[in-house]
Amino acid sequence: MSSLKSHCFPFLHASRFPHCDAERLRRWVINVKRDAWTPVARSRLCSEHFKAECFDRTGQTVRLKADAVPTIFTFPNHLKKKPWSHKPPAARSMPDDNENKPPEDVSNESSYHRHLPSDGHPLPDASSVQRDHPYTTIESSKELKRKRDKTTESLEKCNKKLKVQQQESKHLKQKVDSLSGIIHSLQDKHLISDSCTEMLESTFSDVSKELMKQLLNKKNNKGSEAYPEELRFFAMTLQFYSAKAYNYIRQTFDLALPHPELIRAWYAVNDGDPGFTKPTFLALQACVEDDRKNGKETICAVIIDEMSIRKHVEFVNKMFQGYVDIGNGTINDSTPLAKDVLVLMAVSINGSWKIPLGYFFIDTMTGQERANLVSECFYRLHAVGVKAVSLTCDGPSCHFAMMRTLGADMAVENMRPSFPHPADSSQQVHVFLDVCHMLKLIRNSFADGGILKDKDGNTIRWEHIEKLNSLQESEGLGLKNRLRHARIGWRKQKMRINLATHVFSASVADMLEYCSDHLKLPQFQGCTATVTFLRMVDAVFDLLNSRNPLGKGCKAPMRSTNKDRTMKILDEGDHYILGLKDAAGKPMHAGPRKTGFIGLVASMRSVASIFRELVDCESPVMKYLLTYKFSQDQLELLFSAVRCKGGFDNNPTTQQFKAAYKRLFIRHNIKPGTGECIVHDNTQILNVLEEAANVDRNPAGFSSISTARKCDVIGGAPLQDDHEYKGVPNFMEVSLHKQDAINYITGFVVRILKKHLDCWKCTEALTDTHGKGHPFFALKNRGGLEKPSPSLVTVCVETEKCLQLLLKSSGGKLQQGTGIQSTVSSAVLQNTADKKLFANLESHMFDTSVEENHLHILIKLASRCFTEIRLHHLGKGLKESLMGTHVRKQQMSKLICFEH
Known part of the structure; x- marks a missing residue:
């Protein structure tokens, strides 16, 4: 009873711990038997824990004696000190170890009497006592207790670890028990978008148990044939949406998903070229x-x-x-x-x-x-x-x-x-x-003109649709139609097809008829022609857009059983559309905005012909026709x-x-x-992963050859006696400014080549550790730039000259084809043949075969690397010239973004 207030129980007294006496404090703490506990200044111990002789009652105040130590505690059984007592060994029959031994010589009486006690019975030897009493030991009780406590502590730690591992294993099994759990985990970590989540849940949430077993088995699969089709599609779909999410589930859930490199190999069955x-x-x-x-x-x-x-x-x-x-x-x-x-x-x-x-x-x-x-x-x-x-x-x-x-x-x-x-x-x-595009064109013509006339001369007005929308907005309610302000103000969203289909709908026609015949609203009087027009266009559109084999009415597929009704709709729609005229009485199919009307008529006639060829024939190949397929x-x-x-x-x-x-x-x-x-x-x-696995690849074409033939990139100074070329600039000369840039780029070339060269001699030839380097290099160097050798700089300068000749031969246009780098590197090798480049590699070039000449390979690699850098730069420059100052889209998007 520590920290007890004396006013709560008047008959008890609370005493402080003797912090001033370290030895006495240690004895108090030992007797209290609290693990990893140290008393503080506010800690108290009540008088119930002390014997009566521990108190000094001579004065008016009862005090503890200076040597008082608490000894009375009501500890649980496992903390109580048990008195040690030796139990006598239980009586038991001792086995006769001498049964199988030969009888001793009884004549040796002295030996015989030594094994007999005073009462005449033989005494057991030490080994027999040890076998009969295995609990006997030579170790002390404290040593045994220490070992027991150590074993108990180790057992508790192992049990805790086992429990933690079981919980983690159960948690992981719950996560990977279904792919839906993986999908939700990715969504919680914002690794995939909502559209990706919806697609993955609808497609892969109910995968088979066999697939999940294979994911958990972590098989070392190789190739697409080792993965089931469903797993391949899941991996490729997720990796398409988010490579980060795909790598996350491979690492976190440790599933047997294909490696991204294998997915890229699956993609390789299709080169993807135009x-x-x-x-x-x-x-x-x-x-x-x-x-x-x-x-x-x-x-x-x-x-x-x-x-x-x-x-x-x-x-x-x-x-x-x-x-x-x-x-x-x-x-x-x-x-x-x-x-x-x-x-x-x-x-x-x-x-x-x-x-x-x-x-x-x-x-x-x-x-x-x-x-x-x-x-x-x-x-x-x-x-x-x-x-x-x-x-x-x-x-x-x-x-x-x-x-x-x-x-x-x-x-x-x-x-x-x-x-x-x-x-x-x-x-x-x-x-x-x-049909959808034709419907938009008809809507545009109708709304812009405002008036159409049918074959009987009745007027079809766009005004009726606008008044219906105004009525619904003023009333705040609409009667089972999807006519909204966006359908009337379609000009800001011309490409949205649903805005047109919602206008040409039977629900809008029914509402117009209701307002005219039942509500008797004056603004809708005379809208009969408009109602007929909307219903006819709606029926034709539904028939040309059927997609459900179980559809009803005009949305039903074309079958032999309903051919009379469908053909009647097509024939009536054909004659009705061709009979439409503008406000001046000119047929719409002959006017400037005829495309929508002609296209709708052509589609109706085509679908009728296909129906007769495939469904309504002597040997039909189809039971019904879904027109949405077209x-x-x-x-x-x-x-x-x-x-x-x-x-x-x-x-x-x-x-x-x-x-x-x-x-x-x-x-x-x-x-x-x-x-x-x-x-x-x-x-x-249609899946082509397996069917196209053995497609013969198109070998390298003649692009490199054609580039080399039409572009003369072999260097040479202009002839001094040729007066025709005296006014032409010499492309073989490099200005000082360009030389500075080339030296700087060459340092980057050194860094790239070092990653790809395996020969240490060639690697050493790339840099110059003793020279001072170019002045511009010294100006820009902060300690991290590579100092190229003069020979490598010469190679890059020659490469730049060849690129300038390429631009000259094409009139400043970028060369097309895949052979630019090969053409330039071959020309550089030929132009530098008479120059002593990489003098320290002269003997090294003879260490290999002619085809593996390291000097030639080094020159070509350096030229190719420099060419690629320059071609990227030329492409970027052309892109910037194409963009010019036309950045209004980016500007307005930023303005709108920051305004809101």
Whole structure:
């Protein structure tokens, strides 16, 4: 009872600990028996712990004697001191150890009497007593207690460690019991975005137990065949969104996920270069073979569209990137910079896959050129056994020219929205103008003109829709329609398709009819023609955008059982759209804004023809037709996924597009942003990881040879007697300013070459440890710069001269092709043949074979390194010149950001 107040219990007394007497204090603390406790000045001990003779009661105040020590405590049993007592050994029968021994000689009476006690019984020997009483020991009780306490303490520590390990193991097992736990852990640490979390949860949260067992087994897998398809797609999808998150779960959860280098090897099956992608057609061929085994024909629709990219030049993979490239490389110096990327995609009509067929970096492309690309695409599809039945595009004039070149006629008087298949003239390819784009164009024409007239002369007014929106805003409520202010003020968001579809909807038509017929509102009188127009466009759009096999009404797929109703809608819609006129009475399909109306009519006729060929025929190959398969949405979603890879940059560079395309091409689990459309079905990119594993790589082309032939980079001073060239500047001369820069760059070249050279003699030849160095080098050096040798500086100077000759031969334009570095390094080696470079390597060059001449290799490596540095600099300079002062976008974005 320490720290007890005397006023709480008057019959008890509290005494302080004797801090002034160290020995007595030590005895008090020992008797209290508290582990790791030291009494402080406020600590007290009550009188119950002292014997009566410990108190001095001679005076009026009861005091403790100077030698009083507390000895009375009510400790628990394990702290009480037990009295030691020896128990007598229990009586037991002793074994006769002499049974198996031969009998002793009884004649030896002296020996016999020594083993007998006084009563006549023999005495046991020491070994027998030791075996009968194993508890006997020669160690003292204190030593045994010390050992026991030490063992007990060690056991407690082991139990604690075991408990901690069990808790940690249980915690880890709970985390990796499902991939959803990993996904939530990544989201909590903000390593993945919300869109990535949503995609991963919806796709990989319910993986099989076998997959989780393989993740936990930590098998040393090698190659894609050792990983199940689901695991490969999870790893590649997560690594696509966030390499940091992927590395985090590999290190934290210690799962058997593939190494990032292995993922890059999977990507290597596709080179990702512009043109038609070879692995695509290998994958399609495998798909055709599988369908044939199942008695099924592979039918697809071809979609073509383009996306704007940023004009940007950069030196990557030994050549400048950013120029127009249609698959044959950019080897022409007059090639313009690419501003768009044209993509072709195949979408299965009787399956659930889609696959990009190729892409092309373009500046401008005529209809004839586009027709050539489309024809080549259909030839390739036909060669692998795929039946392409349609071509979908949007409505620019170049696409109308392309369709005329292919053989289609889009004129209303003799409309033929189809053309013969380039590889099989007996088959027709039907043309679709993307319905969503056509709907936007019709909305734009209707809203800008304000008035349309149907074939009977009835007036269709945009004003009715605006008044309905005003009524709903004033009342604060809307009656089951999605008409909002954004649908009326569409001009600020022209590209959003849903703003147009929400206007041309049956719900808006029903609301107008209700306000006119039931509410009798005067501003809606005479809106019957507007209601008919909205309902007709809505019915046609739903029929051309069906995507659910179980859909009802106009959203149902086209079947033989409902062909009468669907064909009636198509026929009525065809005649109705062609009968629309502007306010002056001129047909809309013949006016300046005819594209939307013609495109909608052409799509209705094309879908009717495809329905009769594939479904409503003697030998149908399909039970129903989903018209959403002909939409450009599949390609728009691919573009959105590409933008997602670059942080939703609307205008990626050519390299950014190429990198995203390469990754998206062999994976189908990337969820794109909404962009201009949303995901409506489960159509996925066809997997080509296995089918394209054995694609023959295209060997190095003739780019290096062509560069060397057309560019004379062999140095030489102008002839003194040649008067024609006296006014031409000598490109073989280097100014003092450029010499300073070259010396500085050469120091960086030394640092790079040291990382790649294995020969110590060549490494030593790179630097000059005794010379003073260039004056500019001495000015900039703070102790960390490499001092290049004079020979290495000479190599870099010669390389700069060759680069200047290259620029001179191309008229100041950047050379295209992959052979720039090889051409320059070969020329430098030839130009420096008569110069004694790297004198300390003259004998060393004979230590190896002719092909492995270290002196020549060193000169070429130095020249290549310097060339790459200079080419990066030239590309950056061209990019800055292209940008100029047009930075309004960046300026306004910063202003808007900081204003808010």
